Amino acid sequence: MAEWVSGHEMGVRACAFGAVLLLMAAWEIVAPRRPLARSKLARWGNNLTLVALNAFIVRVLFPAGAVGVAAFADVRGWGLLSLVALPSWLAGLLTIIALDLVVWTQHVLVHAIPALWRLHRVHHADPDYDLTTGARFHPLEIALSMVIKFGAIFLIGPSVVAVIIFEVLLNATSMFNHGNVRLPPALDRALRLVFVTPDMHRVHHSVEDDEANSNFGFNLTWWDFLFGTYRGQPRRGHTGMVIGIRDFTQPAQVTWLPGLLLMPFKGRIDRYTINRRQWNAQEKRP
Numbered sequence: 001m002a003e004w005v006s007g008h009e010m011g012v013r014a015c016a017f018g019a020v021l022l023l024m025a026a027w028e029i030v031a032p033r034r035p036l037a038r039s040k041l042a043r044w045g046n047n048l049t050l051v052a053l054n055a056f057i058v059r060v061l062f063p064a065g066a067v068g069v070a071a072f073a074d075v076r077g078w079g080l081l082s083l084v085a086l087p088s089w090l091a092g093l094l095t096i097i098a099l100d101l102v103v104w105t106q107h108v109l110v111h112a113i114p115a116l117w118r119l120h121r122v123h124h125a126d127p128d129y130d131l132t133t134g135a136r137f138h139p140l141e142i143a144l145s146m147v148i149k150f151g152a153i154f155l156i157g158p159s160v161v162a163v164i165i166f167e168v169l170l171n172a173t174s175m176f177n178h179g180n181v182r183l184p185p186a187l188d189r190a191l192r193l194v195f196v197t198p199d200m201h202r203v204h205h206s207v208e209d210d211e212a213n214s215n216f217g218f219n220l221t222w223w224d225f226l227f228g229t230y231r232g233q234p235r236r237g238h239t240g241m242v243i244g245i246r247d248f249t250q251p252a253q254v255t256w257l258p259g260l261l262l263m264p265f266k267g268r269i270d271r272y273t274i275n276r277r278q279w280n281a282q283e284k285r286p
């Protein structure tokens with residue numbers, strides 16, 4: 001099984017991406033959580049073109065991908081996991097948890113460091129919140145993610161299959177938790193003990209600074225609980241909250257592909273730091 005998955009990495013990933021995309025798209029059409037502010041056709045066209053462009057760039061810049069790096073480290077016995085003899089299921093589970101913490105930390109950093117926020121705000125400037133938001137990132141942020149992931153893989157020393165499972169999971173959960181969908185409240189509460197839900201991550205896409213600087217998790221909720229960045233609900237509710245960022249609101253800037261590609265190099269930065277004092281002041285605001 002593990003060998004088959006390793007040998008069919010691209011097929012496995014493409015099938016999982018397509019299946020989750022179709023499932024979430026159907027769910028959003030049948031029972032949307034919020035009415036969309038912009039035309040779905042135009043947004044999806046641009047967002048999905050950016051996804052295709054990113055896939056092409058990653059293939060050109062990093063032909064071996066995270067899986068190739070994992071195989072490279074594996075045959076040389078590099079990484080912390082090579083120091084201990086663990087059952088493969090446990091090593092795989094630890095790999096997924098550790099890589100999720102890396103992604104969470106990276107997410108906090110792209111909000112905290114002004115130059116990186118310039119890249120990440122392409123994701124946040126989407127004026128609507130749906131499954132394509134979850135796949136919409138600037139190519140430079142995608143390249144940065146790959147380099148950080150390579151470093152983490154060298155440090156952890158995971159199996160190739162564990163890395164493939166993590167990649168598939170991250171793609172799938174990103175589309176799920178950016179979904180314009182509603183879960184029954186009891187199920188949402190239960191899931192949040194472990195997994196990020198659409199209602200939880202939507203808070204992070206608010207135009208409000210303190211709400212956007214919370215709920216950084218993509219897969220596991222534990223890191224936000226542990227580091228005090230968890231926020232249950234948006235102040236104005238899920239249908240009343242405003243999605244996006246304040247400095248970029250024109251369609252040519254936030255939905256048109258050339259505007260997205262140029263966004264890191266334009267404008268001033270209106271929100272970039274997780275400033276504890278500022279956060280606390282906003283917390284006390286009525």
Ligand SMILES: [Zn+2]
Pocket residue numbers: 107111120124204
């Ligand atoms: Zn973010």
